[in-house]
Amino acid sequence: EVQLVESGGGLVKPGGSLRLSCAASGFSLSDDIMQWVRQAPGKGLEWVSYISSSSTYIYYADSVKGRFTISRDNAKNSLYLQMNSLRVEDTAVYYCARDRGRYSGTYYGFDIWGQGTMVTVSS
């Protein structure tokens, strides 16, 4: 079965750090763009970060730039999100997703999502 499984969420105090992991199974993510998306309780989806297949291109939302670091280990078929200097407003469910990318002018969207991992930032 093709799936993504996130882990590493939990309760952390403001200013603290967490590292999220996303393990792929049923497919190799080495050729894929991967992304992180989050959703605060009762709110909409917010794009967080992008990483290309070979880590050449990395992008962040302004809200997390300078605090979060995306990385991947293709040999371990895994994606990561290091979150530092956490704020109360970072409280959310964090999803990893496979981005099928753009070919011949068509962008194929995020077709595989993990179940999400909850991050709560509170004192």
Add this chain to the structure above:
Amino acid sequence: DIQLTQSPSFLSASVGDRVTITCRASQGISSYLAWYQQKPGKAPKLLIYAASTLQSGVPSRFSGSGSGTEFTLTISSLQPEDFASYHCQQLTSFTFGGGTKVEIK
């Protein structure tokens, strides 16, 4: 940054109704738009990409249209399993619209 404005934010409808959700981009994004369905406590599910192409396995009652700055998602005959939230996403810088919750009337 490109902003997406989704409307309505809340919609009450009955089984069998035709439902239309609109997504407006703050600047032109060609056809780089996707629609997702999300049920409570679950991850989003890709319904439509490239503004109008149905993802494999998605029922044909779902359709998408538009290009540039104005897009729509239509459910031709609402089914019980369609009561959920729907999100549009522009795929040039990945931002999402605010979401539309479709509830049973």
